[in-house]
Amino acid sequence: MPSTNPKTYDPTPSRKVAFLGLGVMGFPMAGHLALAGHQVTVYNRSAAKAQAWAGEFKGQSAATPREAAAGCDLVFCCVGNDDDLRSVVLGADGVLAGMKPGAVFVDHTTASADVARELSAAAAAKGLKFVDAPVSGGQAGAQNGLLTVMCGGDKAAFEAARPAAMAFSRAFTHLGPSGAGQLAKMVNQIAIAGLVQGLSEAIAFGQKAGLDMAQVLEVIGKGAAQSWQMDNRGKTMIEGKFDFGFAVDWMRKDLGLVLDEAKRNGARLPVTALVDQFYADVQNQGGRRWDTSSLITRLK
Structure with missing residues (x-):
């Protein structure tokens, strides 16, 4: 969390909630829930991280997902991939074993639509609700409490989770049945x-042409070429700075999900498949943890 928190929270009844996964996204997201007045218990695979969060935000930490979920109205989660998600949801120490009847599990992991449907069915079998709710906005969005959240699942469960989730969200939107949130996140990544x-090709071309690209982006950023990427990454791409942001490894994981889903539904994604391979080139250059804007390094 930043040292100063500009987020203002809409008044909402205090809920007993859990948050599983305290990475660069989950740590501040759970923090916003606590700052909004909710009673938060956290779980992290590394217990030291959970204890550090509890000390900073005056919350509680638990040794297992099951213990974290005990008595909670809502359980939020943000972990790495499908297997990580199953590991905290299923089994004797999984969150479904500890949730009370009628509680809602909201998963912010970017995962497959298939695992969302699988875990939704597992939750329903226990009288619980599951909402797949991947996010967009990156680390800065999590820290500032301004994430865009794409949700799939039961509409009543979505409505039950929304007031608390707005603590870390700019928008929290229901898009359809289980899996719809994950499919929408795939659209986002495409x-x-x-x-x-x-943008990489445009900047590299302008540099080869001898243009002052900072000035050029200032000009074209006021027209039809404007985008979030240009506004937030154009300057650092010109400067060759990539040691921040959304890592190439994470983008390749997400694009792998996209391409797998496209094989199932028949969508044709020639540009996406090509850019996925360009990201593989960046990984081979040693850029696994560089920001996704590091695509431009292939053109230098």
Whole structure:
């Protein structure tokens, strides 16, 4: 969390909630829940991180997902991938074993639509609700409490979770049945992949042409070429700075989900498939943890 918190929270009844996964996204997201007045218990695979969060935000930490979920109205989660998600949801120490009847599990992991449907069915079998709710906005969005959240699942469960989730959200939107949130996040990543490659080519071309690209982006950023990527990554791309932001490894994981889903539904994604391979090149250059805007390094 930043040292100063500009977020203002809409008044909402205090809920007993849990948050599983305290990475660069989950740590501040759980923090916003606590700052909004909710009673928060956290779980993290590394217990030291959970204890540090509890000390900073005056919350509680638990040794297992099951213990974290005990008595909670809502359980939020943000972990790495499908297997990580199953590991905290299923089994004797999983969150479904500890949730009270009628409680809602909200998963912010970017995962497959298949695992969302699988875990939704597992939750329903225990009288619980599951909402797949991947996010967009990156680390800055999590820290500032301004994430865009794409949700799939039962509409009543979505409505039950929304007031608390707005503590870390700019928008929290229901898009359809289980899996719809994950599919919408795939749309988001397809759009970003193409935009970043286009911006990379534009900047590299302008530099080869001898233009002052900071000035050029200032000009074209007021017209039809404007995008979030240009506004937030154009300057650092010109400067060759990539040691921040959404890592290439994470984008490749997400694009892998996209391409797998496209094989199932028949969508044709020639540009996305190509950009995925360009990101593989960046990984091979040693850029696994560089920001996704590092695509431009292939063109230097």
